Amino acid sequence: MTELIETDVLIIGCGIAGCTAALELADAGISVTVVTRAKDPKKSNTYYAQGGIIYKGINDSKASLAEDITRAGAGHCNPRAVDILSEQGPELLKKILLDRVGVEFDCTADGELSLVREGGHSIPRIVHATDITGRAIEIALMRALVAHPKITLLTAHTAIDLLTPSHHSLNRLSIYEPRSCVGAYVLNRTEGRVIRCLAKNTILATGGLGKIFLRSTNPRGARGDGIAMAYRAGARVINTEFIQFHPTTFYQTQAPRFLISEAVRGEGARLVHANGEPFMQNYNAEWKDLAPRDIVARCIHEEMLKNDISNVYLDLRSYIPTPRIREHFPNIHETCLGYGIDITRDLVPVVPASHYSCGGVWVDQWGETTIRHLYSVGEVACTGLHGANRLASTSLLEGLVWGSISARRILHTLPDQSAPRAADIPLWYDNDGMEMPDPALISQDMSYVKHIMWNYVGLVRTSVRLKRAMRELRNLEIETERFYRVIRLTDSLIGVRNAVRTAIIVTSAAWENKRSMGCHYRK
Template sequence: MELIETEVLVIGSGIGGGITALSLADDGIPVTVVTRSSDGEESNTAWAQGGIIYKGPGDSPELLVEDVLRAGAGHSYLEAARILAEEGPKKVEEWLLERLQVPFDREPSGELSLALEGGHSLPRILHAADATGLAIHRTLKAALEAHPHVTVLKGHTAIDLLTPAHHSLDRLDIYRPPSCVGAYLFDRTKRIIKRCIARHTVLATGGLGQVFLTSTNPPGARGDGVAMAYRAGARVINMEFVQFHPTTFHLTGAPPFLISEAVRGEGARLVDASGQPFMQRYDPQWKDLAPRDVVARSIYHHMLLHDLPHVYLDLRSYIPKEKILSHFPNIHAECLRYGIDIAQDLVPVVPGAHYSCGGVWADGWGRTTLQGLYAVGEVACTGLHGANRLASTSLLEGLVWGDRVARHIRGHLEERPPFDPERIPPWQDSGHSDPDPALIQQDMSVIKHIMWNYVGLVRTTPRLERALRELRHLETEIEGFYRNNRLSDGVIGLRNAVRTAILIAMAAWENKRSMGCHYRE
């Protein structure tokens, strides 16, 4: 069994993990970055269309804090909002504009182009057409792969975090403060399990949208990080707050994908089949630019009220054709693959699971409740998003906290002596046969349907109780399946998905008050 020893292990290669790794590597600190993607292209960052907050004319940190708190439905942590507002624009300049030179859109004058998005009081969003996350991800990926102090392990799935309390051969380690010393990693190409021992471990595994039937997230967003942290004993909070993006492309035979908020920012309207806008009935003030939870629930109620399988987005009546083609080329190309021309046709949409506002509790420096373990990006919960995330704060949160985690590790690197690898046993594989992919697929499908129907946009006590009953039974089955079969990425993901689903359903059941994107009928 292969042993890897590293100063810092980063699990995940999106903006949060990537900036942490690059910042440390620039200082000569050896970092190992693990991604389950075989080409390093798949991450929540790469799939982010909208944009990243910068600063608009007449903008101020106070104004941004106000917008964050308003969107967060009174549940955001003020200190986290202040950190984001005060450090965010500086870090965008330092990292994205200067160090990585991300090709953001510019006006003919050469000035950066700033967009307005729902919930923001002025235009302050930087974008690279409708693929901002991809532009950031590619420049970051290239910088990491070229760096002499970074080792990128592609096609590796983290199985579990290594904690002396759970794994150490010295049984007395159970009495010491809970800590993390690395992870077991599954190399999918060689089909072997590696021990990775690290002084500091950073969880940057992204989201969990794939535990729901319709999602805007990449296939790997199964809640891996949250489930691993929970099993390791880290504190997990606010899991009921799963934001549903109002507009996910919905067509039989086509995969669901995100239709960016920026489309409504440019003037597109939500309409019924006859082309009539309806958002003014649900939110007369903000209409189509109301906070996401309001728009998503309005669509849900409208579909229920009129027995519709979906509603439509109308770009053609409100945005000039050349603007549609220049601002949204990727959305245009993707919809065209399935016979919908967004410059001429109404676009069928439904809400889809988009962003987890909860996650592994992390403080202002990204520290979790386990010594030596940090969490950054969507897997973390800093309290910034409260009960509902403001548009385009996610990439900025990943950037700001990625930078802060690196600064904290730099200042405390030598405080944790290297852990003796001999105290962590090699992985014991108890499986005797290869897992049946049909069984994995079926169980994933059951989880997705339970979560969509019972723990989705609108929740009730009986639905949540049934969800918990069925998910707990399923988890018992899946744990047996996990132990009796050889490891695969699918089995690891299935085990994490069911645990994550239970964490969401439990939190939703416990919180009897509707707030933000958690809505109890």
Template sequence: MNHDTDVLIIGSGIAGCAAALALADAGVAVTVVTRAQAPEESNTLYAQGGIIYKGEQDSPDLLAEDILRAGAGHSFPPAVHILAQEGPEIVERLLIEAANVPFDRNERGALSLAREGSHSVSRIIHAADATGKAIELALIRKIQAHPNITLLTGHTAIDLLTPSHHSRNRLAIYEPRACVGAYIFDQQTGNVRRCFARATILATGGLGQIFLRTSNPVGSRGDGLAMANRAGARIINAEFIQFHPTTFYHLHAPHFLISEAVRGEGGRLVHENGEPFMAKYAPEWKDLAPRDIVARAIHQEMLERGLQHVYLDLRSYIPESRIREHFPTILATCRQYGVDITQNLVPVVPAAHYFCGGVWVDAWGETTIKNLYAVGEVACTGVHGANRLASTSLLEGAVWGNRAAQQILRDLPEREIPHRGDIPEWRDDSQFPPDPALIAQDMSSVKHIMWNYVGLIRTSHRLKRALRELQHLEIEIEHFYRVATLSDSLLGLRNAVRTALIVTQAAWENTQSMGCHYRE
């Protein structure tokens, strides 16, 4: 079973949508594939705080300075300057004009600008505290209405099609590595199709679900990173996992993100008695310090005092009317679990949030594999360095999604359609259905290993143990994958353990603390 397209995009967040729309508007046939049943389900959907636009006293150079400072001296300056120069124009053209995203405006009708941690000016635009949702829903509407875009929901990518690995012609191993599409699993029918494409874009998002506590949705298992790694793509900066300092803590609630914008508005991190503590760790920035400093400060306070969590205090520092106006989603969600953020302290704990590393790409989103691109969180442009500046991630996805599309448009006429006869159809050697109890247990093992040994504070002893346990686990999971019938959760488990090993190996090799990678 085949599916042919000019460009295959795996993932439907802001980066994948930006690329798809730019290509489709130019007349290119695009197929967008997502493992989720609802196309909007992505990391983008859950982004709260906002997206960088431009402040009143702002400039590309000032934005670049802020990004470079947050990146702990490890950001790639050419990539940072691309983002700072092109970002505002992309926001205006794609999100404000084309997609009509309903960003908040002030009483004069101008875009409402907010300031977040480590930003020197107010330059963040937002849609209350659900900016990602507003952006994603607007983009998906355009994707669904576009005649040149085919959207496949409930389809999980298994592996990239690379002739050097898959071709019946054994001499293909001597050719440069190239990608000609992907094997795609249809969750509803159980069938696997070969999807052939002249260019393939990975836009699969992050990897937070390899950790016990994360702000990421269930699909953030590192699928794209693992597939790229198996295909032989270069991966860099994988040790840099940004932990968001403040996710809602409740025994029966998911780790819901309490946006950094709360602290931008004046909220303070405190103990049960209302005592603030960030001045102890970051006298200059206090509660608006870079996320890695805030997250480690919370972690340290919890360790020293034997606490399960700390608190965010909105009630003492932000007027109730402003809380209701700016944080309606956070207000409604916390209320479901008996916490009124206008009256009560909010229990919070750090959680894995954003992956600063990824598949190495150049200024146009090209990987080290011919005809394979990566955009958004799965990619590493070098913008984030060792630590991401708040609200740069949505912007980076939009900028590099568009840049990858422009490069593909330049190259596509010269690219041959892959020779389908060289790539065999999927062979099903399964012997029994996958046992959900085994998948759940193995996934739990990955999450606990990563949280306890490769989390906020890393040591040589912990990392060595993590490598041993993950290597053994991957052998067991690979065997399981070979003999069990395919399912999305089994594919996710296979990708999660590979991704966990990539992160742990990188953390082991980097013995220097920098940014959000902290070695004791």
């Protein structure tokens, strides 16, 4: 029989946004259940973030930060979201990351937080923990989350679909009520059982969608689960054509596409060809290698096409002293050494890769979606902060800010809410007798999605490419949905189903927006 869990708040995902919301709610005495598909709950998008997080620079101002965010976003940013982040961000960083969980950021010799400048920022205002900032933040947050008596953490649990009475209720009259969310169906992968997890409020914090592309800096789970689930539930999804490609990911045939942090260029490294000749000054004389990411990524793409080369290079050795490289980028140094590249002596081969989704599930200033009692925070959400292109180091801060804001909103509204009735929500259909899916077929379908998206919906988009992508993806979705309904449920089957739907959402948005903006480039 299907297990039932009842909780005040269900949070799907436990990166910086999900953890922040969970801690803020739990600290106020609310019972919270956090679900993550990862076996190791630390392994979220946040954990893999090398770059820093915005704090406040010397003689910095809210207006200056807002101007930098809006410029990077190609003027498409939501002014309200920009104001909220500029106003609340630094204060919440101090309150939660420094005072509440004690993240150890880099400091100067006199004990002050060390501030660096990254691409698109007019002044140094970024704090780091060497080149593993996300890891330091996630470990500190998870330590507090695991220890909290009001939080239940479920690892190796994959959300299947959101529970909405208008879709799932046994009471057919529920279809006439405003659309709302009462939790989710969740697959307990260890036991192979599906749980009905009922909640007064649900927060989507599932991270990004980068793994629907062939080359990506994202971890395995970033396949668009949250966007696909929200879309199927009827939530509004916007701005998904704006996929940011990080300009510099390590390139070797057998190596993973791990990120070479933008902070490397912030310290002075240059993009060069094999002979050591820089080229970014030919494209952007003012910002050069510190131009916004979409510009840098397309310039690299252009150089690769123009010169018929597989990659370009980052030159640290000529521009950054060796002791500083070792001090500030120890993780990058160690990882590259594992593939035979010493960044203190060698040029580092790099290519662009999908990195961040600027769009997602539409939310208001409180993180509320168009579905009642459903919130969305972090990369899966679209506050409009990033507009058409994300400014460096805003993503971690956005997750922190809206994780806190959504928790505050729930605390305000929770006293007036009643718990959903378990009797109204059906058990998951028992598919124990069904055939297990063929992993080779699922792997092939996932590979097919990645190649379609990389070749047709990547850095440079054309009408012909987008038409072909849409045609092939729709055919694949028909086959995937048929497969999904007759084969036993697994995480990989859920993943490929969500990846196909998310790919269609992204491709449709790219087709509909005929104007090149930020990281959406129509040729």
